[in-house]
Amino acid sequence: NAGVTQTPKFQVLKTGQSMTLQCAQDMNHNSMYWYRQDPGMGLRLIYYSASEGTTDKGEVPNGYNVSRLNKREFSLRLESAAPSQTSVYFCASSGHQLGQGNSPLHFGNGTRLTVT
Amino acid sequence: AQSVSQHNHHVILSEAASLELGCNYSYGGTVNLFWYVQYPGQHLQLLLKYFSGDPLVKGIKGFEAEFIKSKFSFNLRKPSVQWSDTAEYFCAVNQLGYGGSQGNLIFGKGTKLSVKP
Secondary structure, three states: OOOEEEEOOEEEEOOOOOEEEEEEEOOOOOEEEEEEEEOOOEEEEEEEEOOOOOOEEOOOOOOEEEEEOOOOEEEEEEOOOOHHHOEEEEEEEEOOOOOOOOOOOEEOOOEEEEEO | OOOEEOOOOEEEEEOOOOEEEOOEEOOOOOEEEEEEEEOOOOOEEEEEEEOOOOOEEEOHHHOEEEEEHHHOEEEEEEOOOOHHHOEEEEEEEEEOOOOOOOOOEEEOOOEEEEEEO
């Protein structure tokens, strides 16, 4: 039982390059999330998908796009990477939409992205 | 704006010392409350949660937290810490009925705990 799987684990990009972070969960969860974690800032929500076929902006969506490919997969894309996007990115899933059920988040292992 | 405050940025303790990490939130309605732990180089893991009922919640590894509604607080405690408890601890508050399908889960900025052997 893998839980939430993220790829890649590490990535170095040059400014202006693009990339996609992949996330998949095998817990049949409805909701999936992308967070970024920066020192002293805690976790900030980038985008979320409350259910298959829907996506919504979180607190810091600028510079990112997402795709909920199916119930299992939720990808995050950086179209033109900037140094300000250097961060650790975490994907998470939950059984219910937050606020509508008693379901904590299950996190992936993270992707450490450096943009030079 | 709604917020979650963790007052201690970095706490340093010796083994066997008692631990209390503060968490306060600003939302006046119904909340679900969580503590997550992040061990060095790892992802966040759920430590404990409060949804309803007994305000004293027991989690894994001897941790507990007490929800005090009148103080908008959900402090994390452990009577005797171990070196292996060295990690970063995040409080999170889910504001029920806030609006929007997200339900507005807000994380605190985290408290780093260093336990000296």
